[in-house]
Amino acid sequence: MGRIVGIDLGTTNSLVAYIDAQTSQPKCIPGPYGSTLxxxxxxxxxxxxxIVGEPARKRLLTQSDRTIYSVKxxxxxxPADVQDELKLFPFRIDPGSKNVIRVQLGDxxxxxxxxxxxxxxxLKNWAESFLHEPVDRAVITxxxxxxxxxxxxxxxxxxxxxxxxxxLVNEPTAAALAYGLHEKQRGRVAVYDLGGGTFDISILKLIxxxxxxxxxxxxxxxxxxxxxxxxxxLLQAFAHEQILQQHGLDFAARGxxxxxxxxxxxxxxxxxxxxxxxTLRFPLPGGAVYVNEFTRGEFEALIRPVVDRTMGPVxxxxxxxxxxxEEMEEVVLVGGATRTPLVRRMVQEYFDRKPHTELNPDEVxxxxxxxxxxxxxxxxxxxxxxxxxxxxxxxETYGGAVAKVIPRNSTIPASAQELYTTxxxxxxxxxxxxxxxxxxxxxxxxxxxxxxxxxxxxxxGLPRIEVKFLIDANGILQVAAKxxxxxxxxxxxxxxxxxxxxxxxxxxxxxxxxxAEQDFxxxxxxxxxxxxxxxxxxxxxxxxxxPRDVSTAERAKIDSAVAALKSAAAGTDxxxxxxxxxxxxxxxxxxxxxVMNSAISTALEGRKVAEV
Amino acid sequence: MSEGADHxxxxxxxxxxxxxxxxxxxxxxxxxxxxxxxxFVNATEEERELSLKRSSELNDAYRTLRDPVARLxxxxxxxxxxxxxxxxxxxPPELLEEVFELNESLDELREAKSAGGDxxxxxTRLASAEKNFGAKLAEVDxxxxxxxxxxxxxxxxxxxxxxxxxxxxxxxxxxxxxxYIRNLVANVxxxxx
Numbered sequence: 001m002g003r004i005v006g007i008d009l010g011t012t013n014s015l016v017a018y019i020d021a022q023t024s025q026p027k028c029i030p031g032p033y034g035s036t037l038x039x040x041x042x043x044x045x046x047x048x049x050x051i052v053g054e055p056a057r058k059r060l061l062t063q064s065d066r067t068i069y070s071v072k073x074x075x076x077x078x079p080a081d082v083q084d085e086l087k088l089f090p091f092r093i094d095p096g097s098k099n100v101i102r103v104q105l106g107d108x109x110x111x112x113x114x115x116x117x118x119x120x121x122x123l124k125n126w127a128e129s130f131l132h133e134p135v136d137r138a139v140i141t142x143x144x145x146x147x148x149x150x151x152x153x154x155x156x157x158x159x160x161x162x163x164x165x166x167x168l169v170n171e172p173t174a175a176a177l178a179y180g181l182h183e184k185q186r187g188r189v190a191v192y193d194l195g196g197g198t199f200d201i202s203i204l205k206l207i208x209x210x211x212x213x214x215x216x217x218x219x220x221x222x223x224x225x226x227x228x229x230x231x232x233x234l235l236q237a238f239a240h241e242q243i244l245q246q247h248g249l250d251f252a253a254r255g256x257x258x259x260x261x262x263x264x265x266x267x268x269x270x271x272x273x274x275x276x277x278x279t280l281r282f283p284l285p286g287g288a289v290y291v292n293e294f295t296r297g298e299f300e301a302l303i304r305p306v307v308d309r310t311m312g313p314v315x316x317x318x319x320x321x322x323x324x325x326e327e328m329e330e331v332v333l334v335g336g337a338t339r340t341p342l343v344r345r346m347v348q349e350y351f352d353r354k355p356h357t358e359l360n361p362d363e364v365x366x367x368x369x370x371x372x373x374x375x376x377x378x379x380x381x382x383x384x385x386x387x388x389x390x391x392x393x394x395x396e397t398y399g400g401a402v403a404k405v406i407p408r409n410s411t412i413p414a415s416a417q418e419l420y421t422t423x424x425x426x427x428x429x430x431x432x433x434x435x436x437x438x439x440x441x442x443x444x445x446x447x448x449x450x451x452x453x454x455x456x457x458x459x460x461g462l463p464r465i466e467v468k469f470l471i472d473a474n475g476i477l478q479v480a481a482k483x484x485x486x487x488x489x490x491x492x493x494x495x496x497x498x499x500x501x502x503x504x505x506x507x508x509x510x511x512x513x514x515x516a517e518q519d520f521x522x523x524x525x526x527x528x529x530x531x532x533x534x535x536x537x538x539x540x541x542x543x544x545x546x547p548r549d550v551s552t553a554e555r556a557k558i559d560s561a562v563a564a565l566k567s568a569a570a571g572t573d574x575x576x577x578x579x580x581x582x583x584x585x586x587x588x589x590x591x592x593x594x595v596m597n598s599a600i601s602t603a604l605e606g607r608k609v610a611e612v
Numbered sequence: 613m614s615e616g617a618d619h620x621x622x623x624x625x626x627x628x629x630x631x632x633x634x635x636x637x638x639x640x641x642x643x644x645x646x647x648x649x650x651x652f653v654n655a656t657e658e659e660r661e662l663s664l665k666r667s668s669e670l671n672d673a674y675r676t677l678r679d680p681v682a683r684l685x686x687x688x689x690x691x692x693x694x695x696x697x698x699x700x701x702x703x704p705p706e707l708l709e710e711v712f713e714l715n716e717s718l719d720e721l722r723e724a725k726s727a728g729g730d731x732x733x734x735x736t737r738l739a740s741a742e743k744n745f746g747a748k749l750a751e752v753d754x755x756x757x758x759x760x761x762x763x764x765x766x767x768x769x770x771x772x773x774x775x776x777x778x779x780x781x782x783x784x785x786x787x788x789x790x791x792y793i794r795n796l797v798a799n800v801x802x803x804x805x
Contacts, residue, residue: 166653211645376653384645410675413649413668470668473649 002134004166004377005029005127006174006369008141009116009154011072011196011227012336013037015366016123016138018131019374026178026370028363029130031122037362038126040196042118043067044105052122061263064255065092066106070229071119073197074101074112075157076150078498099498111500113157114508120161129527132578138163139373141365142475143198144170145222145313145390147436148448149498151476156505166376168474171195172202173387174368175334176215178359180206180383181371187329188218190318192347192355193365194310195335197227201314203321203328212382219320219409220390221313228337230306235265238302239280243290257285272296273339300342307342314350320409331355336362386411389471396433396442405469408438415470419484426457432467434477447497453481454491465490521574528577532569535581536562539588542595549594554587561587618690619673627687628767629760631677640674681753681790684760684783693780696788704789707748714741714796721803735804742800745793752790759783 006026008015015036017028028036033054043056044066051059059067074082078099086093094102094109102109120140127135140163142154151168158165172191179189186206193200200222207214239261240251251258264282271278272294282290318325331347333355338344347355359367374380388409394402395418405416420430430453437445455463464484471477481490500508539562543550550558565580620627623639647670652663676682688694703711721734763779 167650207641209641209645211642214641214644375650378651378654384648385650386644386648407675411671413664414671414675415668416672470664472664473667 002136003127003131004137004139004373005123005135006139006141006366006371006373007120007123008171008174008366008369009072009120009157010040010365011070011198011229012040013196013362014040014119014123015363016127017363017366017370018127019370019379024374024379026181026367026374028366029123029126031126032129036366038119038122039069040071040119041067041069042071042105042115044108046106048106048108050118052118060259061256064259068103068105068115070197071103071112071115073225073229074103075116076147076153076498077101077112099496100500113153113500114160116154116157117160120157120163124161124163125523128523132524136162136164137166137373139167139169139369139376140165141171141174141369142168143193143195143222143224144172144200144202144217144220144387145198145224146475147224147391147446148475148477149446149496150224151474152496152499155474155476156500159505160508167372168476169369169372169385170200170202170217170220170387170475171198171365172200172220172334173204173215173217173385174366174372175332175359175364176202176204176206176368177371177383177385178364178368179330179332179356180213180215182359183330183356188323188327189330189332190314190325190328190351191332191334192310192314192338193222193334194337194343195227196337197225197229199223199226199310199313201310201317203317203323212384214384214386216386217388217409217411218323219317220388221317221320222390223309223313226306226309228335231269231303231337231340232262232266234302234306235269235299236262239265239282239290239292242292243284247284247288247290249284249286268294269299270339272299273341296341303340303342307340307346310343311346311350325351328353333357334361334364387473387475388412389414389475391436391446392438393448393469393471393477394435394437394442394445396435400442401440402435402437402442402445406471410471412471412475413473415468418467418469420453420465420467421463422455422458422460425460427460428455428457429453430455430465434469434479448477449494449496451479451495452493454493524574525572525577528574528581529569532565532577532581535584536565539584539591542588542591545595545598550591554590557587558584558591617669617673619676619686620690622669622673623677625677626767627690628764629680629684629687630764631683633678636674636677640670643670680760681756681787684756685787688780688783688787691776691780693777693784694787695784696791703792707793710741710744711796714738714745714800717741718799718803738800738804742797742804745797745800749790749793749797752786752793756783756786756790759786 003018006017015028015038017026019025020027030036031038031053038053039057041053041056041060043051043059043063045051056067060069073085079093079101082101092104094104100111102111103115124135138158140154140158142151154168155165172193175191175193176189186208189204189206191202191204200220202220203218205216205218207216243249243251251261261282264280268278268280277293277295279291279293284290328351331351331353333344333347338361344355372385375383375385389406389412390408392404392408393406393416394404397403405418406414422430432451432453433442434448434451435442435445436448439445453465453467455465465481466484467479467481469477469479479492479494481492482488483490539558543558561580561584565584568576568580623636625631647663647667649660649663649667652660676686685694717734717738721731721738724731724734759779759782766775766779
């Protein structure tokens with residue numbers, strides 16, 4: 001069994017965290033560029049290879065038709081759901097099946113879970129490189145307001161990335177865990193989480209009992225279609241309009257140019273958090289320049305509608321928890337977009353208290369996921385999470401109405417039973433349509449799945465089938481049916497309304513094994529070999545520069561360590577290579593000091609170190 | 613109800629209608645520590661299934677027993693005595709006139725809305741009707757509390773079947789009345805939004 005990590009699969013950035021064994025504290029793992037943030041961007045090169053993260057982000061500007069960002073906004077959705085957003089995405093949606101989105105990147109076509117899987121795999125690699133251990137299990141966070149299809153898509157992504165997803169944790173709850181650990185809070189907490197593409201508000205109660213601390217979610221609400229991206233979209237639309245007016249250029253159709261402008265506007269947005277005004281100078285094709293001074297006041301007026309939209313869910317969550325804003329003892333801000341001064345002001349005014357921002361709003365969710373991973377591993381047994389399902393579960397009844405069977409904000413796991421019978425003699429199947437949402441009519445709720453109960457032929461009204469609907473700890477629905485007359489379990493065919501079927505996932509998994517990413521050991525060996533080359537090169541260079549200061553005995557030790565390393569690196573045991581690297585490091589410690597001192601004294605003499 | 617403990621049994625409570633809330637919460641939190649699936653992630657398939665089943669039973673029981681009305685409805689269902697009104701849409705006789713007036717006002721408001729007419733006077737009338745029915749709802753809740761007390765007393769006194777059935781019939785009547793009035797109030801609130 002490999003290590004377990006916590007992963008924040010975010011709209012804009014993704015992160016992976018672990019528990020530091022020495023401090024028992026969660027920490028984010030840095031990637032090859034030193035940052036703990038992996039931009040949630042995936043690009044496909046002409047030769048078919050897939051690039052993830054920072055290098056992919058650059059391709060947003062140069063190869064925007066084969067690069068995708070914010071794929072989280074497409075997870076668990078059908079093509080009809082995202083028509084509006086397509087205008088702002090330069091990559092193309094394949095007009096394929098009606099319940100799964102397929103994105104075309106270069107010559108290849110992917111579903112959103114496959115794209116998310118590339119990001120998860122990248123994070124898996126980061127973790128394995130850092131921890132020097134296989135990582136095959138994870139806790140992955142999702143917006144609290146994600147529905148069943150969106151959660152299932154996230155689990156599918158984990159599976160495709162070679163990770164066993166032990167739990168999906170709601171992002172605000174994860175943040176509360178991280179803060180709870182950090183601040184030792186008690187009482188009623190509101191978590192306001194405004195990310196790149198999703199908004200969540202959760203109301204929690206932190207209770208201390210004899211057994212430990214309970215993080216109990218009282219209510220949650222949100223908008224899975226609202227976030228920092230919308231702020232960027234407004235800025236982009238504003239700039240496009242100005243450019244059209246002032247320079248007669250229509251930017252909407254210009255993929256790469258528009259992406260360049262978007263990037264410039266995002267940088268400007270960040271600067272406006274620090275300064276009262278920032279001037280943008282953007283060169284246009286044909287030699288003209290788009291110039292505009294953006295003041296913070298104008299910016300806030302422009303984005304006000306987006307921030308105002310967050311208050312509806314906040315009020316509803318408080319109403320469901322039967323609490324008033326002033327009754328919150330703590331308020332926590334999560335998500336990059338909460339760095340916006342307007343957001344901070346509005347939250348502070350509404351709750352009449354200063355919100356917590358001590359933990360990095362970009363990292364806090366991943367840290368919380370690592371804490372939850374630790375709880376699942378029983379590394380910690382004095383913390384308990386009691387989360388809720390955000391949406392009511394209902395069944396379609398006659399006339400297209402919905403009968404709610406599990407109300408929203410029910411603590412999960414939660415279940416409900418319904419009794420079914422046939423209406424016609426010898427009827428062999430009973431259809432059930434399950435939905436999520438708060439509206440009265442099925443057409444206004446989110447279709448989750450259609451189930452067909454298989455029934456043996458019998459006179460109408462005689463069969464008695466009890467169907468149990470269970471929402472598990474991940475917030476995902478399971479259905480089981482029992483024939484009450486025979487006591488047998490009945491089989492159910494499930495057709496999810498959105499998402500990839502199980503058989504298609506299996507096919508994708510098989511294909512990915514064929515185009516296999518190298519497995520853990522192979523990659524470790526490659527990395528170890530690369531490091532050994534570097535240290536062998538440095539050792540050879542140091543020896544050629546300081547032969548006199550090294551004693552014969554020391555030289556013999558170094559030579560022997562070099563030979564041992566070269567021999568190990570030619571083999572296939574990465575652990576042995578690492579061992580020999582450590583031994584060579586130890587043997588050349590004195591040599592390294594000599595080189596260092598020599599470099600310092602040379603520098604002091606005004607000569608360049610490179611000449612040494 | 614097929615298998616599994618009933619909600620009262622989950623908490624080790626008798627089938628009585630008065631429950632001390634903070635004790636219920638304590639028990640709920642205590643049992644949550646023991647049963648939650650997070651404790652069983654590395655356990656056997658069987659243990660995981662059992663934990664899922666028992667923790668959902670616990671949560672379902674707590675959800676139902678916390679709410680006095682849900683608790684009462686559940687008790688009736690458990691005793692096999694929950695009878696929703698035969699004609700659910702039928703108004704209780706003593707309310708007929710007021711309900712008639714209310715429906716008239718609602719229709720007028722809907723017409724005025726689509727014709728773009730002046731809504732202020734109509735809205736005021738409906739707001740006061742809402743208040744009126746809100747008060748009736750409170751009355752019913754009071755009566756439900758009273759019959760709940762009687763039930764508990766009957767259980768303590770080991771009352772016979774007939775006495776209990778009589779009390780349950782009264783509970784059904786009150787629940788149906790309550791349900792009807794609640795729907796009325798909800799409809800008014802919708803139109804007043």
